[in-house]
Amino acid sequence: MIVFRMKQIAEKFLGCKVDKAVITVPAYFSDYQRQATKFAGQIAGLEVIRIINEPTAAALAYGLNKDMSGEKNVLVYDLGGGTFDVSILSIGEESVYQVKAATGNIRLGGEDFDNRIVAHLIGDVRKRHGKEVKSPRALRRLKTAAERAKRLLTSANEDIVQVETLCEGIDYYATITRAEFERICSDLLTDTLHYVDQALFDAGMTKKDINDVILVGGSTRIPKIKQMISQFFNGVDLTASVNPDEAIACGAAIQAAIVSGDTSERLKKLLLIDVVPLSLGVETGHGLMFTVLRRNTPIPCSHVRQITTLEDYQDAMNIEVYEGERPLTKDNNLLGAFDLHHIPPAPRGVAKIDVTFEVDVNGILTVSTTDRTTGHFKSVTINNANRLTQQEVCKMIADAEKFREEDEENRVRLEVRNQLETYIYNAKRIMDDNSEEITAEEHYNITDECARELAWLEANPDCMREEYERRMSELLKRWALKLRRVEQTGQIYKRHRNDIGFSDPGH
Incomplete structure (x- = not known):
């Protein structure tokens, strides 16, 4: 419905039919979300000729009218209404845009700040009036007031929230300051810096390697965010040459011009190299x-x-x-x-x-x-x-x-288990392949022990890593010399048969 509405707006403005589109998505969108976006475009009557990441599109808008002298590393901090992305791009002199790293949270954005303000206001109503705000209508009105307050606090130090007849006849009035807003949202704001750190780590860079920081998305108008990012990069000036609300759309238009064959001097050399967002x-x-x-x-x-x-x-x-x-x-x-x-x-x-x-x-x-x-x-x-x-x-x-540490232990534990299982199967294969060259008793003893060990593995899928390692060590002590001798005997026996002309085991 959204894509179809955008199609209608574009056709009305241009005065002609629009049947193709470049659509931008958050950098951390997964494969199935990209597929869903492409299907939405098709249902709306558009051929989706390209899907690109939002921070990458913003970087295109940033670099189009800049004269690049040497390679630049650009970090794009994209905090919108519902998603958050961080991307690091390397922009070369030949207009080659290469994404070095991309990370983010597809469930962190301006709406989360609105919800924090709403929760704060609900607590204030409970404290001052002894009432619970529960009705959907009252919650919607508080949400609207919270969003308005968030926007005004980007330029003012305080705002008065007014909601008449909020619930049970209460006319609610409250003052919220910028300091209060920053306090109740402090953990969300700080979380965004963890993703900046992760992007730098993935790209193999440090803060000093970043030449420019681009802020994209309406939520980056929040003064605290600008202050945090500037301090994080040791006082670097934040790029103001791109409109945070329009940069992504501008980048998508540049990409649309490229894929549709625009041959202008600025675009014909431009090359965009994006990355896979998830393993x-x-x-x-x-x-x-x-x-x-x-x-x-x-x-x-x-x-x-x-x-x-x-x-x-x-x-x-x-x-x-x-x-x-x-x-x-x-x-x-x-x-x-x-x-x-x-x-x-x-x-x-x-x-x-x-x-x-x-x-x-x-x-x-x-x-x-x-x-x-x-x-x-x-x-x-x-x-x-x-x-x-x-x-x-x-x-x-x-x-x-x-669960990072627990995951690593589980990974190692299962790798050790798989090594033990593979060793048992290999021992069984060696005995079966060389059964003619050893006694029936030797063959039975090892293969029977293999069967018992496999049965134990089947019955104990969740043992500690140390237990798998211990059993592996015991089997190596008991089997290693025997298996080596059986393999050597089998090789000698096979060479001997070949030397006397009996290459067919059936002879």
Whole structure:
């Protein structure tokens, strides 16, 4: 509905039909959110020729009319009504815009400041009048008054909030100062600096490497934000050459001109290199996230990683595609899944399957798999099938930081478990492959012990890392010399048979 309304406004202003569009999205929008945005454009009757990140668009607007002398590193701090993004771009002399890092919070913005003011006012009503503000109508009126106060406090030191007949006949009046507003929103404002730190870390830069800071989005008009950012960068002057409300739209227009073939001198050399906002990968053994494309990889891009089967004589695989930064897939977001069939049956770990992740210029993901043995190919564009609720997104963002140490321990624990399981399967394969060269008793003893160890692993999926390491150490002590001897004996036996002309084991 919003995109369709924008289409109507554009057609009325231009006096002609508009059928194509460049749409901007928050830098931290995920694959399914980008897909949803593209679908919205199609439903509104537009061909979406490009989706670009909002901070990147703002940087385009900033750099268009500047004469670049040498490479510049620009940080874009984009705080709007509902989302927050930080991007760092390197702008070269040849008008090459390369995104070095992008991070943010898709649930942090001006509306959160409004909600804090509303909560403050509700507490004031309770304290002064002994009443609870509960009705939707009263809450809406408070929300409107809170937003108005927030806007006025960007230029005034205080504002009077007035809501007549708020609830139960109360005419509510209160004064809110800029200092009060900054106090009740202080944690939200400080949180934004954590993302600036993260962007610098991801880009491999320090504060001193940043040449310009661009503030974008209506919420950056808040004086406290300007003060915090300036202090964070040791008193640097904040760029005022772009209108925070118009910069993103201006950048989108520049990108639209480029992709539609504009040949003006300013645009023909301009090159934009954006990045993947979230790491993308597939699930491997026991719920581990196997990352194929890492966050902040320049797009468009294509990466190939190799996976294998997890069970003996497996002839099909279910490929589950995830996005997120945590090491276990259960904590990340499932984008989609598909099956790969006709895998030649072979022992676990023998089959070699290439997984290719391709991200196009719009940041939309296509996943394909190829079996190296048969050449069987399967490709799928990940659809907008698993939308997260607002609460789920907020929880994922908070949990990634909260459980960082626990996640790392879980990742190491599962890697040790997988190593133990692989060692057991390898021992069983060695004994089976060389069964003719050893006694039946030797073969039975090891394979029976393998079966018992695998049964123990199946029954104990959540053991401590130390317990898996201890069992691995014990097996190495008991099996290492035996397995080495069996392998050597088997190699000697096979060479001997080949030397006397019996290459066929059936002879």
